[in-house]
Every structure is written in C-alpha cells, then in structure tokens.
Amino acid sequence: MLILDATTKTFEIDMDEALTTSQLDVMVCYVDILTSDQSVSAFGNQDSATNSTTAVTILSAPAAGHTRTVKYMSVYNKDTVDHNVTIQLNNNATLRIIHKVLLLVGETLEYVA
Amino acid sequence: MSPRGFRVIDATGTLKITSLGAAATLPDPVTVAHAGTGLTSVAKGDILYTSADGVFSKLAIDTAATRILTSAGDSTYLVPKWEDPQTGLGLFPRQISRKSAWSTADLGAGTTTWDAIWALTHTGNTALVDTTADWIRYATPATTDTVRGTRVNVDWAWADHLPLAECLIRTGPDITALRFSFLISNTATLPTSADDQSALKGFGIRYSTVAGDTGFTPWAASGAVQTTGTVIASIAANTIYVLSMEATSTTSARFKVNDSAYQTLAIPAGALGTALRLQLSVATTTNSVKLVDMAALYGECN
Numbered sequence: 001m002l003i004l005d006a007t008t009k010t011f012e013i014d015m016d017e018a019l020t021t022s023q024l025d026v027m028v029c030y031v032d033i034l035t036s037d038q039s040v041s042a043f044g045n046q047d048s049a050t051n052s053t054t055a056v057t058i059l060s061a062p063a064a065g066h067t068r069t070v071k072y073m074s075v076y077n078k079d080t081v082d083h084n085v086t087i088q089l090n091n092n093a094t095l096r097i098i099h100k101v102l103l104l105v106g107e108t109l110e111y112v113a
Numbered sequence: 114m115s116p117r118g119f120r121v122i123d124a125t126g127t128l129k130i131t132s133l134g135a136a137a138t139l140p141d142p143v144t145v146a147h148a149g150t151g152l153t154s155v156a157k158g159d160i161l162y163t164s165a166d167g168v169f170s171k172l173a174i175d176t177a178a179t180r181i182l183t184s185a186g187d188s189t190y191l192v193p194k195w196e197d198p199q200t201g202l203g204l205f206p207r208q209i210s211r212k213s214a215w216s217t218a219d220l221g222a223g224t225t226t227w228d229a230i231w232a233l234t235h236t237g238n239t240a241l242v243d244t245t246a247d248w249i250r251y252a253t254p255a256t257t258d259t260v261r262g263t264r265v266n267v268d269w270a271w272a273d274h275l276p277l278a279e280c281l282i283r284t285g286p287d288i289t290a291l292r293f294s295f296l297i298s299n300t301a302t303l304p305t306s307a308d309d310q311s312a313l314k315g316f317g318i319r320y321s322t323v324a325g326d327t328g329f330t331p332w333a334a335s336g337a338v339q340t341t342g343t344v345i346a347s348i349a350a351n352t353i354y355v356l357s358m359e360a361t362s363t364t365s366a367r368f369k370v371n372d373s374a375y376q377t378l379a380i381p382a383g384a385l386g387t388a389l390r391l392q393l394s395v396a397t398t399t400n401s402v403k404l405v406d407m408a409a410l411y412g413e414c415n
Contacts, residue, residue: 101121
C-alpha cells in the first residue's frame with residue numbers, strides 16, 4: 001500500500017532519458033481518508049505525463065488531517081524508445097526511490113494496491 | 114486475483130516479471146530458469162525428470178501391472194526407465210556378483226522348514242580372497258580325467274519346476290586340456306570327465322577342449338540322447354564370467370554368459386519328472402592341474 005500521510009509528501013515520476021517522440025502517460029487513482037476517524041473523505045484520480053529527465057508530481061500531497069492512499073497507478077510508455085522510469089517519494093525535498101524499471105516501448109507499469 | 118504491487122504489462126498485454134532496473138518476459142511455457150518446467154502438458158502417471166542440465170522431460174508411466182524404476186534409460190545410467198523386474202534385471206533383487214545371505218524360512222506348504230541355503234559338497238577346494246571377491250578355488254590334481262568342484266548334495270528341483278541357476282566364476286590361468294561343467298542334472302556326484310553326458314538327465318553349460326568347443330556351449334540330455342548347442346560366448350583364461358541357465362518351460366531351456374543373447378535348447382521329455390541337482394566342476398584331460406574359482410552360486414525354482 002502506497003500512502004501519503006503528510007502535506008509535505010508527494011509521489012513523483014522521473015526518467016533517465018529525454019523523450020524521443022512522446023512523454024509517458026501517467027494516471028493515479030486514490031482514496032483520501034480523514035485521519036481522525038479513518039472515514040473516506042474523497043475518491044479521485046490524477047493524470048499527468050512525464051517530463052523527460054525532470055521529476056513530475058504524479059500524486060499531490062493530501063490536505064492537512066487526511067491520508068491519501070494509492071489504489072491504482074499506471075505509466076504507459078507511448079514513446080518510440082525504451083525508458084528507465086523511477087517512481088519516487090518526495091518527502092519535503094528528500095527523494096526516496098520506490099520502484100525503478102526499464103519500460104519498453106508499449107509497455108505499462110502498473111501498481112495495484 | 115490480480116497480483117498486488119508493481120508489475121509490468123508488455124505491449125501484447127502479457128504480464129511480465131519485473132525487478133529493479135530490468136524487466137524479463139515470462140515465457141510460455143515457463144522455463145526452468147523462471148521456476149517452471151518448460152513443459153506444455155503432462156499426462157496422468159507421468160514422472161518428471163531432468164534429461165539434461167536445466168531441462169525437464171517426462172517419463173510416461175508403464176501401464177503393466179508390476180514395474181520398477183531404474184536408471185537404465187541410457188548407457189550413462191542418468192535417465193530413468195521402467196523395467197520388468199522379471200526380465201529387465203534378471204534375478205531381481207539378488208546380485209550374483211556379491212555374496213547373498215538367506216535365512217531359513219518355511220518355504221513349503223506344510224510345517225516342514227526348508228533350508229534356503231545351498232547344501233553343497235565341495236571337492237578339491239581352497240579358500241581364496243583377493244581384491245575382487247571371496248572365492249572358492251576348485252583345483253584338480255595333476256592326473257588325467259580327475260574332476261573337482263561343488264555340487265548340491267540333496268535333490269533340488271525337477272526340470273518341470275522351471276529351475277534357474279547362475280554362478281560367478283573365474284577361469285584359471287590355463288584353459289587348455291580341460292572340461293568345465295555347470296549343470297542342472299540328476300547326477301548325485303560331480304559329472305565324469307567326458308563329453309558324452311547322454312546318460313544324464315538335465316541341461317547345462319560346458320567348455321571342453323577335447324570336444325573342440327571354442328567357448329561356453331549349452332547342452333541338454335534325456336538320459337539317452339545328448340543335444341549340444343552352439344557357442345554362447347568365447348572363453349579366456351583368468352576371466353570372470355556369470356553363467357546363467359534356466360528352464361523357461363518344460364520343453365525349453367535358455368542359456369547365457371554375461372550379457373550375451375540367450376541361446377535356447379529343447380529340454381527332452383526324458384529329463385522331466387526327475388529330481389535334479391546342481392553341479393559345477395572342472396576336469397583335467399592331461400597330467401596337469403586345472404582350476405576354476407567360484408564366488409557365488411544362485412538358484413531358484415517353483
């Protein structure tokens with residue numbers, strides 16, 4: 001289970017290479033929980049695209065008093081070359097690599113909670 | 114249920130195994146390297162074995178009633194094979210090349226206990242131990258036509274009981290001017306030093322330089338007529354041989370030496386219905402010592 005439990009935490013995507021033709025498509029589906037009573041406060045999804053070798057936020061931080069849980073994530077390589085993709089946690093500017101994989105052309109990296 | 118966590122789907126929609134920094138396609142069928150077998154199907158009764166490093170193969174079940182699994186699937190003895198214990202391995206489970214011990218047991222239908230150990234009478238024997246085996250050496254004196262050897266000194270079986278006998282022997286340093294005999298016959302003594310054994314009833318294997326045998330030769334006799342077969346295998350001095358003879362029916366006996374093909378001879382009717390014994394002997398046909406070493410003797414019958 002991937003969780004953002006502070007307003008200073010986000011999930012990001014980065015690549016080792018610049019695009020050739022197209023950036024990679026990203027979508028994250030999440031559930032927000034009210035931390036005080038664990039009740040569901042929101043369902044949502046956030047879509048984005050990579051930005052070559054610049055990290056991109058793929059899931060923003062939760063609001064104060066909330067916990068954001070990733071239910072599903074997908075990264076689709078629609079470029080014409082393979083890419084080394086990194087999924088990382090940005091904790092108040094400190095980066096923690098969660099998963100790194102070579103995504104071939106046409107492949108999809110998925111995360112299922 | 115879909116696997117949780119990160120995974121990679123390839124361009125065809127097939128799930129891939131992912132690891133940090135690399136993705137590897139899960140092949141179909143899953144190979145041994147991916148903890149699979151590389152096989153696309155198995156049938157009921159199949160046994161999996163490795164036919165080569167990293168390769169699984171199937172050994173189909175042998176649907177006969179009784180089979181045992183051996184390693185004799187090829188000459189390297191690294192491949193399994195189903196064998197008929199009655200034919201594929203000879204006299205399973207005993208080994209003729211090693212000593213066997215038997216306990217006395219009640220083999221009869223009544224209350225009589227039968228000795229399952231040979232009651233042998235040795236003549237001209239000495240013990241000999243070397244790196245190969247524990248031998249009993251039978252050596253003739255240096256007198257023409259003297260016979261030495263061993264014999265079962267009680268009635269053992271009829272030919273009708275389909276007896277089988279094997280021996281592990283080693284020829285002496287000089288195989289000229291001699292007669293060697295391994296017999297299932299009705300003689301209560303060792304056979305005479307003669308090629309004509311027609312007066313006996315039974316069958317056996319001989320090597321006679323006087324008869325001009327070029328190797329081990331089978332024969333059968335009715336008490337009046339002797340029939341001789343062709344050479345089963347050649348013979349050499351100082352050589353170990355396993356001799357085997359068996360009545361496969363009341364009309365036929367077969368013989369082999371080591372791994373030779375069987376040779377078949379007819380059992381004459383006159384040899385049936387008669388108590389037979391087992392004899393192994395060497396006779397000299399000149400005034401010089403001849404010998405044979407025996408390491409093991411085995412017999413079975415109905």
